[in-house]
Structure formats: C-alpha cells, structure tokens
Amino acid sequence: VKTLNNQLESSGRELFDMVIWVPVSNDLDMKKVQSRIAERLNLALNAEESIERRASKLQQVLKSGKR
Numbered sequence: 001v002k003t004l005n006n007q008l009e010s011s012g013r014e015l016f017d018m019v020i021w022v023p024v025s026n027d028l029d030m031k032k033v034q035s036r037i038a039e040r041l042n043l044a045l046n047a048e049e050s051i052e053r054r055a056s057k058l059q060q061v062l063k064s065g066k067r
Helices: 002-011 030-040 051-063
Strands: none
C-alpha cells in the first residue's frame, strides 16, 4: 500500500488532486483517524462532535475534489 501511495503521489496528479495516507493501528481510534484526515485537508474538526458528525464534514470536503 505504501508503494501505491508513493506512485500516486508522484504520477497520479491527473487522477487525484490529493492522496491521503493515514496509518491505522490495531487499536482503532476513529476520532484520531478522522483528525489526521482533516489535518491533511486543512479542515478544523471539533473534538467534542460525534464521530458521525465529523464523518459527515469529512465526506463533504472529500466529495468536492478528486481524492
């Protein structure tokens, strides 16, 4: 997966505006994953919001481009 990420970063500009790589550990912390994605998108998420509300905000931003 890391190799694919690197290939997309270097040659996939015509396919995607941005490639987002977020490592996930065995003890999944969904808010942490969401925060890392939001950080890459320059999107501020409220830590007090529900996982579902945060997911909705991320989805809106991700749908707006080729990512």
